[in-house]
Amino acid sequence: MVLKNNKDRIHIEGYPDAIAVKLIEDPIAKRLQAIALHHADLTFCYQALNKISTLDKSNDVLVIEALWVSSIALYFKCFAPNKSRRQLSAEKILKGQIGAMDVFNYFLNIRNKHIIHDENPYSQSLVAVALMKSEAPYKVADILSLVFNAFLVENEHLRSFSRLVKFTLDWVRAQRDELHNILGKKYEQVPYEEILALPDVTYRAPVADEASKAR
Numbered sequence: 001m002v003l004k005n006n007k008d009r010i011h012i013e014g015y016p017d018a019i020a021v022k023l024i025e026d027p028i029a030k031r032l033q034a035i036a037l038h039h040a041d042l043t044f045c046y047q048a049l050n051k052i053s054t055l056d057k058s059n060d061v062l063v064i065e066a067l068w069v070s071s072i073a074l075y076f077k078c079f080a081p082n083k084s085r086r087q088l089s090a091e092k093i094l095k096g097q098i099g100a101m102d103v104f105n106y107f108l109n110i111r112n113k114h115i116i117h118d119e120n121p122y123s124q125s126l127v128a129v130a131l132m133k134s135e136a137p138y139k140v141a142d143i144l145s146l147v148f149n150a151f152l153v154e155n156e157h158l159r160s161f162s163r164l165v166k167f168t169l170d171w172v173r174a175q176r177d178e179l180h181n182i183l184g185k186k187y188e189q190v191p192y193e194e195i196l197a198l199p200d201v202t203y204r205a206p207v208a209d210e211a212s213k214a215r
Helices: 027-052 061-077 100-116 155-188 192-196
Strands: 002-006 009-013 123-131 140-149
Touching: 027 061, 027 155, 061 100, 061 155, 100 155
Parallel strands: none
Antiparallel strands: 002 009, 123 140
Protein backbone atom coordinates (compact mmCIF):
# COMPACT_ATOMS: atom_id res chain seq x y z
CA MET A 1 0.00 0.00 0.00
CA VAL A 2 1.38 3.40 -1.03
CA LEU A 3 -0.02 6.68 0.29
CA LYS A 4 0.31 9.85 -1.73
CA ASN A 5 -0.69 13.27 -0.51
CA ASN A 6 -2.06 15.47 -3.30
CA LYS A 7 -3.04 18.93 -2.03
CA ASP A 8 -3.95 17.55 1.42
CA ARG A 9 -6.02 14.72 -0.07
CA ILE A 10 -4.82 11.15 0.40
CA HIS A 11 -4.56 8.80 -2.57
CA ILE A 12 -3.92 5.16 -1.64
CA GLU A 13 -2.46 2.89 -4.29
CA GLY A 14 -3.09 -0.83 -4.19
CA TYR A 15 -6.89 -0.64 -4.38
CA PRO A 16 -7.51 -0.07 -8.12
CA ASP A 17 -11.28 -0.55 -7.87
CA ALA A 18 -11.82 1.78 -4.89
CA ILE A 19 -13.31 5.18 -5.77
CA ALA A 20 -12.84 7.00 -2.44
CA VAL A 21 -11.19 6.84 0.98
CA LYS A 22 -13.52 8.04 3.72
CA LEU A 23 -12.76 9.00 7.31
CA ILE A 24 -14.17 6.88 10.15
CA GLU A 25 -14.42 8.53 13.57
CA ASP A 26 -16.40 6.15 15.76
CA PRO A 27 -15.10 4.70 19.10
CA ILE A 28 -13.73 1.55 17.47
CA ALA A 29 -11.82 3.68 14.97
CA LYS A 30 -10.38 5.71 17.87
CA ARG A 31 -9.08 2.47 19.41
CA LEU A 32 -7.60 1.48 16.07
CA GLN A 33 -5.89 4.86 15.71
CA ALA A 34 -4.04 4.28 18.98
CA ILE A 35 -3.18 0.68 18.12
CA ALA A 36 -1.86 1.72 14.70
CA LEU A 37 0.46 4.30 16.33
CA HIS A 38 1.67 1.71 18.85
CA HIS A 39 2.24 -0.72 15.98
CA ALA A 40 4.37 1.85 14.14
CA ASP A 41 6.49 2.59 17.24
CA LEU A 42 6.99 -1.07 18.10
CA THR A 43 7.88 -1.95 14.50
CA PHE A 44 10.58 0.73 14.61
CA CYS A 45 11.89 -0.71 17.92
CA TYR A 46 12.03 -4.24 16.55
CA GLN A 47 13.76 -3.18 13.33
CA ALA A 48 16.26 -1.03 15.26
CA LEU A 49 17.12 -3.91 17.59
CA ASN A 50 17.60 -6.25 14.64
CA LYS A 51 19.90 -3.68 13.06
CA ILE A 52 22.03 -3.57 16.22
CA SER A 53 22.80 -7.27 15.87
CA THR A 54 24.39 -6.61 12.46
CA LEU A 55 26.72 -3.83 13.67
CA ASP A 56 30.30 -4.02 14.92
CA LYS A 57 30.38 -3.25 18.66
CA SER A 58 33.96 -2.03 18.48
CA ASN A 59 33.46 0.43 15.60
CA ASP A 60 29.77 1.36 15.64
CA VAL A 61 29.30 2.22 19.33
CA LEU A 62 27.56 5.55 18.71
CA VAL A 63 25.08 4.08 16.22
CA ILE A 64 24.40 1.10 18.49
CA GLU A 65 23.78 3.33 21.52
CA ALA A 66 21.51 5.62 19.45
CA LEU A 67 19.41 2.68 18.23
CA TRP A 68 19.30 1.18 21.73
CA VAL A 69 18.22 4.39 23.47
CA SER A 70 15.60 5.25 20.85
CA SER A 71 14.19 1.70 20.98
CA ILE A 72 13.77 1.80 24.76
CA ALA A 73 12.30 5.31 24.67
CA LEU A 74 9.75 4.45 21.96
CA TYR A 75 8.82 1.10 23.53
CA PHE A 76 7.91 2.64 26.88
CA LYS A 77 6.22 5.59 25.18
CA CYS A 78 3.52 3.04 24.29
CA PHE A 79 2.90 2.33 28.00
CA ALA A 80 3.05 5.89 29.33
CA PRO A 81 -0.03 8.01 30.16
CA ASN A 82 -0.92 10.04 27.10
CA LYS A 83 -3.54 12.71 26.38
CA SER A 84 -3.79 11.80 22.70
CA ARG A 85 -3.60 8.02 22.52
CA ARG A 86 -4.73 5.18 24.73
CA GLN A 87 -1.75 3.57 26.45
CA LEU A 88 -0.95 -0.12 26.42
CA SER A 89 -1.16 -2.20 29.61
CA ALA A 90 1.86 -4.38 30.39
CA GLU A 91 -0.17 -6.36 32.93
CA LYS A 92 -2.71 -7.24 30.23
CA ILE A 93 -0.25 -7.99 27.44
CA LEU A 94 2.27 -9.97 29.50
CA LYS A 95 -0.22 -11.82 31.71
CA GLY A 96 0.74 -15.46 32.06
CA GLN A 97 4.23 -14.97 30.60
CA ILE A 98 6.59 -16.20 33.32
CA GLY A 99 9.24 -13.62 34.16
CA ALA A 100 8.06 -11.15 31.51
CA MET A 101 6.98 -8.47 33.99
CA ASP A 102 10.39 -8.67 35.69
CA VAL A 103 12.06 -8.01 32.32
CA PHE A 104 9.58 -5.20 31.59
CA ASN A 105 10.23 -3.52 34.95
CA TYR A 106 14.00 -3.90 34.61
CA PHE A 107 14.05 -2.07 31.29
CA LEU A 108 11.50 0.44 32.58
CA ASN A 109 14.02 1.30 35.31
CA ILE A 110 16.73 1.59 32.66
CA ARG A 111 14.47 4.05 30.83
CA ASN A 112 13.37 6.04 33.90
CA LYS A 113 16.47 6.06 36.07
CA HIS A 114 19.25 5.93 33.48
CA ILE A 115 18.26 7.08 29.99
CA ILE A 116 15.72 9.79 30.85
CA HIS A 117 16.40 10.95 34.42
CA ASP A 118 19.96 9.72 35.12
CA GLU A 119 19.46 8.69 38.74
CA ASN A 120 21.06 5.25 39.06
CA PRO A 121 24.72 4.13 38.97
CA TYR A 122 24.63 3.18 35.27
CA SER A 123 26.02 6.68 34.64
CA GLN A 124 28.60 8.17 37.00
CA SER A 125 30.76 11.27 37.08
CA LEU A 126 33.86 11.57 39.23
CA VAL A 127 36.07 14.61 39.75
CA ALA A 128 39.78 14.11 40.39
CA VAL A 129 43.04 15.99 40.56
CA ALA A 130 46.07 14.76 38.60
CA LEU A 131 49.06 15.29 40.89
CA MET A 132 52.59 16.01 39.75
CA LYS A 133 55.75 14.61 41.36
CA SER A 134 56.76 16.30 44.60
CA GLU A 135 59.81 17.90 43.00
CA ALA A 136 57.78 19.48 40.16
CA PRO A 137 57.42 23.29 40.16
CA TYR A 138 53.64 22.94 40.52
CA LYS A 139 51.48 20.31 42.16
CA VAL A 140 48.35 20.14 39.93
CA ALA A 141 48.78 18.71 36.45
CA ASP A 142 45.07 19.03 35.74
CA ILE A 143 41.55 18.71 37.13
CA LEU A 144 39.68 15.79 35.63
CA SER A 145 35.91 15.39 35.34
CA LEU A 146 35.43 11.74 34.42
CA VAL A 147 32.23 10.25 33.04
CA PHE A 148 31.48 6.53 33.07
CA ASN A 149 28.49 5.11 31.19
CA ALA A 150 27.66 1.42 31.37
CA PHE A 151 27.46 -0.17 27.91
CA LEU A 152 24.20 -2.09 28.17
CA VAL A 153 23.91 -3.45 24.66
CA GLU A 154 25.56 -6.76 25.40
CA ASN A 155 24.04 -9.97 24.06
CA GLU A 156 21.82 -10.90 27.01
CA HIS A 157 20.32 -7.42 27.29
CA LEU A 158 19.71 -7.34 23.55
CA ARG A 159 18.08 -10.78 23.53
CA SER A 160 15.86 -10.05 26.54
CA PHE A 161 14.63 -6.69 25.29
CA SER A 162 14.16 -7.99 21.73
CA ARG A 163 11.96 -10.82 23.01
CA LEU A 164 9.90 -8.33 25.03
CA VAL A 165 9.46 -6.03 22.04
CA LYS A 166 8.60 -8.92 19.68
CA PHE A 167 5.97 -10.33 22.04
CA THR A 168 4.38 -6.90 22.48
CA LEU A 169 4.50 -6.22 18.74
CA ASP A 170 2.78 -9.54 17.98
CA TRP A 171 0.04 -8.73 20.51
CA VAL A 172 -0.51 -5.26 19.04
CA ARG A 173 -0.51 -6.61 15.48
CA ALA A 174 -3.22 -9.12 16.42
CA GLN A 175 -5.27 -6.33 18.01
CA ARG A 176 -4.90 -4.21 14.89
CA ASP A 177 -6.03 -7.07 12.66
CA GLU A 178 -9.02 -7.76 14.92
CA LEU A 179 -10.13 -4.11 14.86
CA HIS A 180 -9.73 -4.02 11.07
CA ASN A 181 -12.05 -7.03 10.83
CA ILE A 182 -14.61 -5.57 13.23
CA LEU A 183 -14.77 -2.29 11.34
CA GLY A 184 -14.87 -4.05 7.97
CA LYS A 185 -17.90 -6.11 9.02
CA LYS A 186 -19.58 -3.09 10.61
CA TYR A 187 -19.26 -0.80 7.60
CA GLU A 188 -20.23 -3.53 5.18
CA GLN A 189 -23.68 -3.23 6.79
CA VAL A 190 -23.84 0.57 6.46
CA PRO A 191 -25.75 1.88 3.43
CA TYR A 192 -23.47 2.86 0.55
CA GLU A 193 -24.75 6.45 0.48
CA GLU A 194 -23.93 6.95 4.17
CA ILE A 195 -20.33 5.82 3.68
CA LEU A 196 -19.99 7.96 0.57
CA ALA A 197 -21.19 10.97 2.56
CA LEU A 198 -18.39 10.59 5.12
CA PRO A 199 -15.53 13.14 4.85
CA ASP A 200 -12.55 12.34 2.67
CA VAL A 201 -9.30 11.36 4.37
CA THR A 202 -6.94 14.35 4.35
CA TYR A 203 -3.56 15.06 5.89
CA ARG A 204 -1.85 18.33 6.72
CA ALA A 205 1.76 18.34 7.85
CA PRO A 206 2.24 19.92 11.30
CA VAL A 207 3.89 23.32 11.62
CA ALA A 208 6.39 24.56 14.21
CA ASP A 209 3.93 26.36 16.49
CA GLU A 210 1.99 23.10 16.98
CA ALA A 211 4.87 21.37 18.77
CA SER A 212 3.42 22.21 22.19
CA LYS A 213 -0.18 21.28 21.33
CA ALA A 214 -1.98 17.97 21.88
CA ARG A 215 -3.78 16.32 18.98
